[in-house]
Amino acid sequence: MTQAEIKLCSLLLQEHFGEIVEKIGVHLIRTGSQPLRVIAHDTGTSLDQVKKALCVLIQHNLVIYQVHKRGVVEYEAQCSRVLRMLRYPRYIYTAKTLYSDTGELIVEELLLNGKMTMSAVVKKVADRLTETMEDGKTMDYAEVSNTFVRLADTHFVQRCPWVPATENSDPGPLPPAPILVISEKDMYLVPKLSLIGKGKRRRSSDEDAAGEPKAKRPKHNTDNKEPIPDDGIYWQANLDRFHQHFRDQAIVSAVANRMDQTSSEIVRTMLRMSEITTPSTAPFTQPLSSNEIFRSLPVGYNISKQVLDQYLTLLADDPLEFVGKSGDSGGGMYVINLHKALGSLATATLESVVQERFGSRCARIFRLVLQKKHLEQKQVEDFAMIPAKEAKDMLYKMLSGNFISLQEIPKTPDHAPSRTFYLYTVNILSAARMLLHRCYKSIANLIERRQFETKENKRLLEKSQRVEAIIASMQATGAEDAQLQEIEEMITVPERQQLETLKRNVNKSAS
Amino acid sequence: MAGNKGRGRAAYTFNIEAVGFGRGEKLPDVVLKPPPLFPDTDYKPVPLKAGEGEDYMLALKQELRETMKRMPYYIETPEEKQDWRRLPREMMPRKKCKKGPKSEKAKDTGKGTSLTNTADVLKKIEELEKRGDGEKSDEENEEKEGSKEKSKEGDEEEDDDAAEQEEYDEEEQEEENDYINSYFEDGDDFGADSDDNMDEATY
Secondary structure, three states: OOHHHHHHHHHHHHHHHOHHHHHHHHHHHHHOOEEHHHHHHHHOOOHHHHHHHHHHHHHOOOEEEEEOHHHOEEEEEOHHHHHHHHHHHHHHHHHHHHHHHHHHHHHHHHHHHOOEEHHHHHHHHHHHHHHHOOOOOOOEHHHHHHHHHHHHHOOOEEEOOEOOOOOOOOOOOOOOOOOOEOOHHHOOOOOOOOOOOEOOOOOOHHHHHHHHHHHHHHHHHHHHHOOOOOOOOEEEEOHHHHHHHHHHHHHHHHHHHHOOHHHHHHHHHHHHHOOOOOOOOOOEOOOEEHHHHHHHOOOOOOOOHHHHHHHHHHHHHOOOOOEEEEEOHHHOEEEEEHHHHHHHHHHHHHHHHHHHHHOHHHHHHHHHHHHHOEEOHHHHHHHHOOOHHHHHHHHHHHHHOOOOEEEEEEOOOOOOHHHEEEEEEOOHHHHHHHHHHHHHHHHHHHHHHHHHHHHHOHHHHHHHHHHHHHHHHHHHOOOOHHHHHHHHOOOOHHHHHHHHHHHHHHHHHHO | OOOOOOOHHHOOOOOHHHHOOOOOOOOOOOOOOOOOOOOOOOOOOOOOOOOHHHHHHHHHHHHHHHHHHHOOOOOOOOOOOOOHHHOOHHHOOOOOOOOOOHHHHHHHHHHHHHOOOHHHHHHHHHHHHHHOOHHHHHHHHHHHHHHHOOOOOOOOOOOHHHHHHHHHHHHHHHHHHHHHHHHHHHOOHHHHHHHHHHHHHOO
């Protein structure tokens, strides 16, 4: 893990879970797999704290444990999973677009809590939805359950590995840590629950305070009496499926930009048909016949079979090679070349970054080197039709930015510089990795900057919050306009401007 | 290697044409210091993507940050070790939920009554510190609290400044403790969730 990634992980853990979890998490990311005592000793924290922190991290799938020989349990942190925390808002927004508010809240609860049982999720989401509904209306558990089942069917949520049900004939000593199992076919199996009930609205505060001590005890008793029907079956959000969805979205929008709306719809249909049948890391989707695609097109699209065939041929012949033809049966078998499509998208991103940073002439040189693979200095000047001095300058700028690299080809075994060819080339993978690393670094910088700005202006923020609270309470009690005006003037104009700038900067750094 | 120093100074060891400079051309200036930390860029960055979706995600993000801080998974920093003998008794926060199992508490009260001698207390503390285990230091703190009433002598461990700073920290901590206490009273789910997973993870 690079330094920038570790720094970003540290900032994320600190913001979401606090100092102690951050310390333990970063230590594990840096040093790899370690047992409990060594962690406590190296970080200098008490065993108690370490246990609590590890529980939190394991609950959120950020740390895994393994039993090694002699019964030692070792804990390992997953840096890439910590970085996924950056994408939580995007996952939740995707769920909202696909399954509306209910789906959004289900995914949000699962992400906030790491793992939950289905009954717990359904209850919490129903309560939250009831809060937002009008008075008198409540959210039924059945509706939330239905959305949950749909999410499980489309693989957006999956079951966590579970403790295997052992036959109790073996009375040997218990292992220090359970070995959790997971089977492919059971991963999306929803347990048969009959969750009957409605969401509860949280009552107003005075009822709450008086009724609470009494209500707490009977509620606790009823919880104990009814056994949780799906005890031990925990669910988590399936991040890979969300990534697959993002990938599909990117491909579809690329096709829409390059060609037209109809072709993007065709590609979207093809991707939707292969959602569940194709594993997420496959180089291309399963072949789909033109007839199948025609049948699965969305209802609103009235294009005839010939038009569809023409579009498919056009897509297959396109130099970008997003779609390929793999056979002729069934009116033509077509596949989507996933790896090629993603490669082209990455290359396009690199080109656009070069253009924005160095200018369009540099971009021309970059595209040239990409196309011709290896070029000498002289050839670059000739092909790009740019004067030698400027071409040299631009090449060196890109070289120091690590977008372009040099390949040495010696003529003689002693690698003498005067008798060696130096060729410019673009190594796409390494350039893409460099760009990603740069992005992580900028995010870390932005988070630091946001924290700094918030700290500097803490006093002002608190003051404005207080004023808002006062205004709200006064409006509730029906104050006069003049009084409201007076209170608003408590914040002077320059302070107000400062607040505006601060809000804008913070929002910019946050987005 | 050293022989050519006088004569071959003007010649390069490689073909200068290949790098791109013509013969006899003026070479660029020698760089004397590292490039500036925030160099001026010729091209300004593209504006951020803004739209309904992005606005919603921004609001979500800020909400998530706030919500995470209130969840039971957010572990606050523990309060610093105080020397309770130097502070008025009412400063000590009354912990409603004791850390550690009940057996520890029973052991504590037992030890508290038996160790009435200050010398014994100090010796015990030294022993425990040598062992250097975090759990024991918690115990030892509780021991100190218990036997504080009995021991009158002070130790030269803390300075006045440190005590004042700790007082201030402790005030903050005490406020936070109150908040946490009331939160614990409200939360039904706190015990259930974390206990389940503690069974899986600890040994």
